[in-house]
Amino acid sequence: MLAQAVTTQNAVDPVALRRALGTFVTGVTVITTHDAEGMPRGMTANSFTSVSLDPPLLLVCVGRGAHSFAAFNASSSFAVNLLHEGQTDVSNLFASKAANKFDTISYDRVHTGSPILTDCLSWFDCTVHRRVDAGDHVVLIGEVQAFGTSPSAPLGFCRGRYANVKDPLPPGWLASHGMIVGYLIEADGHLLLRSDGKGGWVLPSAMRRIADNELKLEGGDALTLVPDDTFLYSVFDVADGDPGYLIYRARLAQDPGSAALSAGLKFFPLDQLPYDHIPTREISAMLRRYARESASKRFGIYMDSNDGGRLAMVGEAQPWASSPQS
Structure with missing residues (x-):
């Protein structure tokens, strides 16, 4: 049986569409960069995708209404920090419009100068490969310059709330x-x-x-x-x-x-x-x-x-x- 169809005669209902898109289980990331004055900027995002291994490319989507949009739209680099299951507070912090997000967060600068969270599941330090205008978002395609990872369990997100991921290390991975x-x-x-x-x-x-x-x-x-x-x-x-x-x-x-x-x-x-x-x-x-x-x-x-x-x-x-x- 097909899932319930939601359509209108004139336009797609954005609320219903958001709910339908939200049934896709994603990870949670904090994307970071620096503004024109060199100050760190960051926001929570779950629109993250691997694009290519050769060259090493990935993408994130940044909403035009985001508080840090101008910084991401102007910077030549950014970092993607994938969060682990114990970082819901970090996700909530960077989803807010707080002006002091980095006050209680430890971070480092590795290759491009974009902030790398010292406690996260994985991180990717990228230069901007291409920007693509896409409706109310800009797609940032980044070329990975450095990265790191850990065996921690990832933080999941589905239907507007955080989700636990069972057995994150498949056979063949060493815990x-x-x-x-x-x-x-x-x-x-x-x-x-x-x-x-x-x-x-x-x-x-x-x-x-x-x-x-x-x-x-x-x-x-x-x-x-x-x-x-x-x-x-x-x-x-x-x-x-x-x-x-x-x-x-x-x-x-x-x-x-x-x-x-x-x-x-x-x-x-x-x-x-x-x-x-x-x-x-x-x-x-x-x-x-x-x-x-x-x-x-x-x-x-x-x-x-x-x-x-x-x-x-x-x-x-x-x-x-x-x-x-x-």
Whole structure:
């Protein structure tokens, strides 16, 4: 049986049409840019679509009546921040006309300068590829310059309200709790490694993420890190079937000489890392890349894939920033 038809003799009923369009389940995004004065601007949108992989294109639609429309219509770049299931408050904030949306939101500037929310499901930093006038909206087609993602569950939207998405990770995806979480902990040009008890060196690992700027390593050591300098650096599997790896880059908040470390932990100069004593080939290759990128202060995020992986460059590491204006 066909769904109930809604038509009129003269025109489409916009209220009924909105309700019908709203039955399509979407994610929720916060799109961001900066205005002519360089101030961050942002709004909630669910009109987001992947367009092309080669070149990497996506699109969002911005209503002409939106408070931030002028900024998006004039800027040469924008970012799309996909929200996770715990961010309904962020969605509501950016759906409002508040003048201080960024006061309580942490964000960074990665490639184009458009604000990237530091806590979101995925983000895409784009230059404007093309603008298309479409009725009461403008379609912004963006070319992706950098991106990042996480295994969190997405925030859904359907029939005018938020929706939960069941089982967001399909078969073949690795959930974060099934992976080894390792840390590249740097201090004064040195990197912390842990003895594997067999003459080799591995990365220190942790069972969970940082709480109150403190990282509790497996083995009992607790280190205080600089929170603004902690970010996802690499995600990959290893060939011998071990669990996959989530690798975070972090910086010690104290002088390495004053840190009380267990006997199995040692700081190595970045130009003297013991590559020949790293038992896992993938870890050794990742450490070589990290040493090179540390020297240039230009880091990337590596995501493993069947065809060799992807490296999204994110530019020089910068502290997360908060700005007083929307």
